Amino acid sequence: MGALPGLVALGALLAVLGPRLLGRARWATREPVVALWAWQCVVVGVLLCCGCALVLTGAAAWPAVRDLVFTGAPAGVEAAYGFPLARPWAVAAAFLFLVGGVRTALALAYELAGARATRRHRQQQLSRQAPDLHPELRAAAAPGSGSDSGSEQLVVVESEEPKAWSLPGPTPRLVVTTGALRRLSNRELDALLAHERGHVRARHHWLLSAAEALLAGFPGVRLFAHFRDQVGRLVELAADDSAARRHGRLATAIALVELNPDTACPHPLAQIPARVDRLLGGAPRLRAPYRLALTTAALALALTPLALSFAPGLSALR
Template sequence: MMVPVALLLLGALTAVVAPRSLARADWRDREPVVALWVWQCVVVAVLLCCALSMTLSAAAAWDAVRAYLFASAPRAVVDAYALGTAGPWAAATAIALALGGVWTLAMLVREVLRARTRRRRRRTELLVRAPLLPGEESEADRLVVLEGERPDAWWLSGPAPRLVVTTAALRRLKGRQLDALLAHEQGHDRARHHWLLHCSAALAGGFPQVPVFAAFRDEMHRLVELAADDMASRRFGRRTTALALVELNEDRGVFGPSPAPGAQLRERVDRLLTPADRLPAVHRLRLTAAGALVPVVPCLVALVPGLHALG
C-alpha cells in the first residue's frame, strides 16, 4: 500500500520543484498567458495528488469505500493495490486530507462572498454618486465619470460591468489612452481573471504555511496584469498603454527614485516600452503541452498498479 505515500511525496516534490523552476524561467514575462496556464497546471497537480491519496487511503481504511471504488475492477487489480495491508495510518491520512479539502472549499466560498460583498458595496456607493439618468433602463456598458481630484479608474465587474473613471483621470488621459485603459480592464473581465485571484487567495489564506500557494497567489496578481497589458497593447499599441499607466499613477510615487513598496507598475511600463520578442509558436505550444502533462503524472502514478496487473 505504497501508492498513497508515493502520491503525497509526488505532491510535495511538485510543490517544491515547480515554483523554483518557474521562478528561473526567463519566458514568464514574455508569455504571461502561458505562464498562467502552467501555474494552474502545477497547482492542480498538487491538489490532485492530495485527492488521489485521500481516495486510496479511504479505500484502504474502509471496506465500503473500497467496494464502491473497485466495484467493477477485476480481483487482480484490487490485489495489486494491496489495500488490505494498510495500517491504522490510512484512516488518519484520509480524514486529514478530507478535512483539508473541506477547508479549501470553505476558504474559496469565503473569498467569493467577500468579493461579492465588496462589489455590492461599491455598486451601492456608485449609484449614490452617479445615479441613473431619466430614461436609462440599464447599467450595462456604462462609462461612469466621477468627480475627483485624484486620477483613478477601475472596472466594476458583475452582471452590469462598467468602467469607472474620475474627472482627474479624464484630464490626464490623452487620445486613445482611455480606450487602452478600457481594453485592459475588459481583458481582465473576459479572461475571468477574478476567478484565478479568488482561487489563489483562498489557497494562500487557507494554507499560509504552504509556500507554493503563496507563490501562486503572488504570481497570479502579477501575471494577470501583464496579460491584460498585452491585450490592450495589441489593440492600441504598447506606447499608448504605457502612457495610460503613467498618467494614472504618476502622482502616487510609483515612478520616482524611491517607488512605493510592492509597486509593479514601473516594471510593467518598462516591459511595454522595451518589449522582448515573443516565443516562437512552436515553443509556446510545447510549454502549453508540458503544463498540461503535469496533472497527468499523479493520475498515472495512481493507475500504475492496476495497469500493471491488467498487463
C-alpha cells in the same frame, strides 16, 4: 500500494520545485498568459495529488469506501493496489488528507463569499455615485460596434484623482474618473479601458480569489504564497499586453504613468516602472511551437497525479 507514496512524493516535489522553476523562468514576463497557465497547473497538480491520496487512503482505511471506489471494476483491479489488512496508518492518513480537503473547501467558500460581498458593496457605492441611465439613454450611450467593444458598461465617476478599475458581475462595469479623462488622450483612454476589459474577459478576479483563498487556508505553504504573488503580477502583465495589442505599447505605457504618477508606490504588485519598461522594450513573444510545448508540458504535469492513481489498475488489466 505504490500509487500512494508516488502521489505524496510528486505533490511534495511540485510544491517545492514548482515555484523555484517558474519564479526563475525568464520567459514568464514575455508570455504572462502561458506563465499563468503553468502556475495553475502546478497548483492543480498538488491539489490533485492530495485529492487522489485522500481517495486511496480512504479505500485502504474503510472497506465501505473501498467497495464504493471499486464498484464495477474488473477482477484483479482492487488487488493490484495491495491494500493492507492493518489500517491504523491509513485511517490517520485519510483523516489528515480529509482535514486538508475540508479546509480548502471552506477557504474557497469563505473567499468567494467575501469577494461577492465586496463586489456588491462596491456596486452599491457606484450606483449612488453614478446612477444607471434609463434603458433608452443607456442604449444611445452604448459603446460602438468596433472590435474592442463588448457587453461591459462604462461608468464615469466625478473625482479629481485619476483612476480606473473594473467591477466584475453579471453586467461588468469599467469605471473611470473624470480626473483620468482630463489627463489622458483618446488613444490612451482606449488603452486604459482595454486593460481593464482584459481583466474582465479573462476572469482574473476568479483567479485572484482562488489564490487568496488557498493562501488564507494554508498560510504556511510557500507554494500558495508564491502563487498569490505571481498571479497578482502576471494578470497585470497580461492585461497590459491585451491593451498594447489593440492600441499600441506607447499609449498603454503613457496611460500607466499618467494614472500612477507616484512611481515610488511600495505595493509589490504595482511595479509600474518595470511594467512601463517592459512595454517600451517591446521584447518579442516566444515562438508558437515553444508556447505550445510549455502549455502541453504544464498540462501533462497537472494530469500526472491521475496517471499515478490509475496506473496499478490499468496494469492489472493487461
